[in-house]
Amino acid sequence: xxLLIDSLIAKVDQSxxxxxxxxxxxxxxxxxxxxxxxxxRVGIRMGKLWYCSxxxxxxxxxxxxxxxxxxxxxxxxxSPRLSIGLVMLSKGYLSNEQLRSxxxxxxxxxxxxxxxxxxxxxxxxxQLAAARAVQWGYPVLGRDRISQSVDADIPVTLLRTFSAVxxxxxxxxxxxxxxxxxxxxxxxxxxxxxxxxCTAEPCFITPTEFREQMERLTTAxxxxxxxxEDALTPAQTAKAVGGFALEIRAREASFASCRNYAWMxxxxxxxxxxxxxxxRNTEVERKNETFLASGQHxxxxx
Ligand SMILES: [Zn+2]
Numbered sequence: 001x002x003l004l005i006d007s008l009i010a011k012v013d014q015s016x017x018x019x020x021x022x023x024x025x026x027x028x029x030x031x032x033x034x035x036x037x038x039x040x041r042v043g044i045r046m047g048k049l050w051y052c053s054x055x056x057x058x059x060x061x062x063x064x065x066x067x068x069x070x071x072x073x074x075x076x077x078x079s080p081r082l083s084i085g086l087v088m089l090s091k092g093y094l095s096n097e098q099l100r101s102x103x104x105x106x107x108x109x110x111x112x113x114x115x116x117x118x119x120x121x122x123x124x125x126x127q128l129a130a131a132r133a134v135q136w137g138y139p140v141l142g143r144d145r146i147s148q149s150v151d152a153d154i155p156v157t158l159l160r161t162f163s164a165v166x167x168x169x170x171x172x173x174x175x176x177x178x179x180x181x182x183x184x185x186x187x188x189x190x191x192x193x194x195x196x197x198c199t200a201e202p203c204f205i206t207p208t209e210f211r212e213q214m215e216r217l218t219t220a221x222x223x224x225x226x227x228x229e230d231a232l233t234p235a236q237t238a239k240a241v242g243g244f245a246l247e248i249r250a251r252e253a254s255f256a257s258c259r260n261y262a263w264m265x266x267x268x269x270x271x272x273x274x275x276x277x278x279x280r281n282t283e284v285e286r287k288n289e290t291f292l293a294s295g296q297h298x299x300x301x302x
Contacts, residue, residue: 024049025056044245046253057253058242062234064255065262065277080135080183085113087131088123098122125206129181133204136184140204141167150213153220154192155274157227158258162188165213167205174198179205179213191256195265195274224248224273237277248273 023030023043030052043050044057051057085103088094094102094117106116117123126140133140150166152159159165163181170176176198178189189200205213228240241264245253250266250273257263260279265272 022050023052023056025051025060027059028052028056030056044250044253046255054242054245054250057245057250058238061241061253061255061264062238065237066234082135083113084128084131084135087134088117088127091127091131091134093123093127093131125208129204129206129209132182136202136204138184138202138204141179141209149216149218151220152217153196153223153272153274155225155227155263155276156214156217157225157276158188158191158261158263159214159217161261162259163207163210164188164202165205165210165217167203167213169198171198176200178202179210181205181207181210185259187258191258191263194256195254195263220272222271224271225276226273227276227278229278231279232277241275244273244275 024046043052044054045051046057046060049060051060085094085099089096089099102113102116102120102122105120106113109116111119114123114128117128118125130140148168150169152166152169154166162185164178164185166176167179168175168177174197176192176196178192178200180202181204184202184204189202192198192200226244232240244250244264245266248266248268248271250268252267254265255263262277262279264275264277266275267273
């Protein structure tokens with residue numbers, strides 16, 4: 001008899017599950033009815049999981065953030081094998097003599113070789129971009145191809161941090177061409193792919209092209225970017241996430257990590273919000289800081 005009841009319960013449970021989504025949070029406090037309402041009505045979807053309420057979603061997000069911060073510490077920076085000077089030499093942009101004097105000057109002044117080469121008029125920005133492209137094994141963008149404004153739903157904070165800018169963005173073709181100035185930041189490419197679902201392809205551009213294209217960049221309609229600069233405790237993170245999700249009536253969420261940022265995208269019926277939780281500054285970022293224009297960071301007030 002006991003067996004019969006058990007199998008009956010299992011059957012009912014199964015048909016219930018096939019008709020209704022069950023909250024993805026294992027510790028969900030809501031009653032069975034509350035956490036199993038038809039998923040089309042309420043709740044937030046994150047990948048394959050669905051959460052019955054903002055509270056459950058925020059708690060799950062908190063766990064996701066701590067997993068990301070652990071993964072971030074294990075990341076190894078990638079450096080090209082050939083120095084920029086050797087590439088410039090091999091491409092015939094510099095003579096041995098010119099390279100030697102530029103290297104000596106760079107050691108004397110403590111400035112980067114590339115800066116010295118530009119100051120001495122020994123190299124153009126485009127030659128340096130072409131040399132970086134060789135270093136990294138990616139193409140350099142032809143001048144004629146940058147002239148279109150791009151509607152971007154990618155956080156400007158990330159673009160400025162890694163000196164990268166969208167040159168071409170096709171939502172229908174699911175393809176994004178990103179121009180980098182200093183180095184190709186793989187974590188940016190990966191996170192953009194995870195969040196937007198587009199294939200992100202890198203190429204190299206000059207600092208001038210970067211600035212010009214950043215000016216052409218327009219914010220996609222109904223898109224908001226928020227940067228949380230404070231280091232939050234897990235409880236504060238959950239509270240902040242819950243607040244943002246409520247604000248835009250989020251129905252979907254996705255996560256990615258990009259160097260020392262945790263990037264969360266919340267999508268509601270009418271609005272999309274990207275929230276960046278900032279970690280500690282890394283070496284790369286300090287190097288790129290000269291490229292940071294006046295930030296439009298919003299501080300999260302506790
Ligand atoms: Zn729940």
